[in-house]
Amino acid sequence: MNNPDTTRRDEIAAGLTEVERRIAAACAAAGRARQEVTLVAVTKTYPASDVRLLSALGVAHVGENRDQEAAPKARECAGLPLTWHFVGQIQTNKARSVVSYADVVHSVDRPRLAEALSRAAAGAGRRVTCLLQVALDDDPGRGGVVPSGVAALAEAVAASEGLVLGGVMAVAPLGGDPGRAFARLAEISADLRTDHPEATVISAGMSGDLDHAIAHGSTLVRVGTALLGRRKPFVR
Numbered sequence: 001m002n003n004p005d006t007t008r009r010d011e012i013a014a015g016l017t018e019v020e021r022r023i024a025a026a027c028a029a030a031g032r033a034r035q036e037v038t039l040v041a042v043t044k045t046y047p048a049s050d051v052r053l054l055s056a057l058g059v060a061h062v063g064e065n066r067d068q069e070a071a072p073k074a075r076e077c078a079g080l081p082l083t084w085h086f087v088g089q090i091q092t093n094k095a096r097s098v099v100s101y102a103d104v105v106h107s108v109d110r111p112r113l114a115e116a117l118s119r120a121a122a123g124a125g126r127r128v129t130c131l132l133q134v135a136l137d138d139d140p141g142r143g144g145v146v147p148s149g150v151a152a153l154a155e156a157v158a159a160s161e162g163l164v165l166g167g168v169m170a171v172a173p174l175g176g177d178p179g180r181a182f183a184r185l186a187e188i189s190a191d192l193r194t195d196h197p198e199a200t201v202i203s204a205g206m207s208g209d210l211d212h213a214i215a216h217g218s219t220l221v222r223v224g225t226a227l228l229g230r231r232k233p234f235v236r
């Protein structure tokens with residue numbers, strides 16, 4: 001038991017078991033099949049060695065939120081059977097780097113970013129699935145398009161070379177009722193699917209509120225803390 005990697009593996013395995021139990025319980029309570037919900041392990045601030053352990057435990061999707069951290073980590077983990085998700089805000093000058101490893105970008109919230117991602121994806125011969133991040137609290141500080149802007153942004157993404165419109169993403173407003181927020185996101189998703197039936201992804205739910213999100217139709221949960229432990233405060 002003195003092997004630190006064995007200990008870390010056991011910690012992550014225990015976190016994964018508990019997260020899987022919560023997802024299964026929330027699906028059962030909502031009358032949904034477990035396979036309707038994808039688990040993305042958010043590995044920000046944790047090392048590539050943790051990504052390897054997650055992969056060995058059967059996790060197939062990982063998420064990151066800062067390009068400076070994600071790019072080298074994805075390179076170190078090249079060869080593992082992983083789908084990489086980018087869940088943080090993106091400056092347009094980072095589009096080329098993000099597109100080099102990310103299969104899914106959850107944070108598309110403005111036409112200029114869609115344009116930059118499209119140019120980068122087309123240049124690299126990649127197809128990137130884009131989720132439209134919706135601001136559910138009218139607080140643009142955390143990113144996101146306001147609900148009334150979703151339809152136009154969806155058209156822009158759907159018409160862009162190299163981009164695939166996948167669906168919507170949101171973070172529940174701080175201090176608000178997550179159930180209400182996720183119900184609103186479900187309505188926005190339903191509206192989007194009248195014009196774009198293929199855009200079925202609803203990326204919603206984190207460690208604290210994944211149960212509420214699954215109750216309201218989330219098809220993808222983004223979980224960090226509950227799998228890997230509390231992150232140290234980030235210092236830039």
Ligand SMILES: *Cc1c(COP(=O)(O)O)cnc(C)c1O
Binds near residue numbers: 225
């Ligand atoms: C960090 C992060 C998560 C994971 O949050 P936890 O509360 O640690 O599960 C999910 N989504 C986004 C956009 C994040 O930045």
